[in-house]
Amino acid sequence: MDERERADCFVLADGISTKDSRDYMDVALFRMSKRENRAGEVIRYDLADGYIEVKAGPDGMASIWDYDIVLMLISHLTEAMNLYKRGRGEMPGRLFTPHVSDILKFCQWGDGGNQARRIESALDRLKGTTIKSVRQRPSRNGKGLMRQVEGESLISDYLVLSHTASGRVDRIQIEAPRWIYRQVIDSQGPVVLTVSQAYFLIDSPIARFIYRLARRAAGKSNAKWGFKTIYERSGLKCFKEFCRILRRLIKSDSLPDYLLVEEAGLYGPQLIITHRSTSAARQPVDNS
Structure with missing residues (x-):
């Protein structure tokens, strides 16, 4: 045009x-x-x-x-x-x-x-x-x-x-x-x-970043990402602090639309992201 x-x-x-x-x-x-x-x-x-x-x-x-x-x-x-x-x-x-x-x-x-x-x-x-x-x-x-x-x-x-x-x-x-x-x-x-409109109500920057990642990687299904990989995509400077905040987010179970679970992995902790409407029995895609 x-x-x-x-x-x-x-x-x-x-x-x-x-x-x-x-x-x-x-x-x-x-x-x-x-x-x-x-x-x-x-x-x-x-x-x-x-x-x-x-x-x-x-x-x-x-x-x-x-x-x-x-x-x-x-x-x-x-x-x-x-x-x-x-x-x-x-x-x-x-x-x-x-x-x-x-x-x-x-x-x-x-x-x-x-x-x-x-x-x-x-x-x-x-x-x-x-x-x-x-x-x-x-x-x-x-x-x-x-x-x-x-x-x-x-x-x-x-x-x-x-x-x-x-x-x-x-x-x-x-x-x-x-x-x-x-x-x-x-x-x-x-x-x-x-x-989600609830995204704007998320106060924690890490929680906001995890939501965007979940929306992109898991969609209406599920996905698996290594803690280290997510940290490297976040631009943050302290891995230990990142893990502390991420585990607090997992425990709070407060992320809009998504359930977060930590799982041990061969190369470090993994984050399992599952849309709340999806059966937990489905195998997540590994992006670690």
């Missing part, structure tokens, strides 16, 4: 489900610490077909809570594209223009006096956090592999469009990065997964 036929913006829709990018739900594209902003740091994840690097700018690395805004962007872009496919709207562009109140409601952040400032700071970190993906892909002629390198921020740009009479930020324009836009608009397969 010609670029001129696309709408500049995609707009808010009521009552939509939360979506996330399937490709990146098993690695942390953000920091998990509330205390450390990790400005200027790089986290590298080595994968079977390459690696991913998360690079932080001077404002600090985007946090897992900042990423709530990206979830909102993906969700509304997906809804706009679904409406277009059903002939009920225009082909969406890359610009997203929510009110601050819309962001606070979607992300369930509350409406305190400092929340508008929190959003602006989050956007600074999202824009300054770059994801570099280096992967091996089949060549177009089918002979061998090609090295594919992509690098983009979690959001491309943002602009504060207006203020209320009191001077607080009221409306914001966010430009979706090309990697998100391309996934939702151009992909032929399922590239987003629905996330």
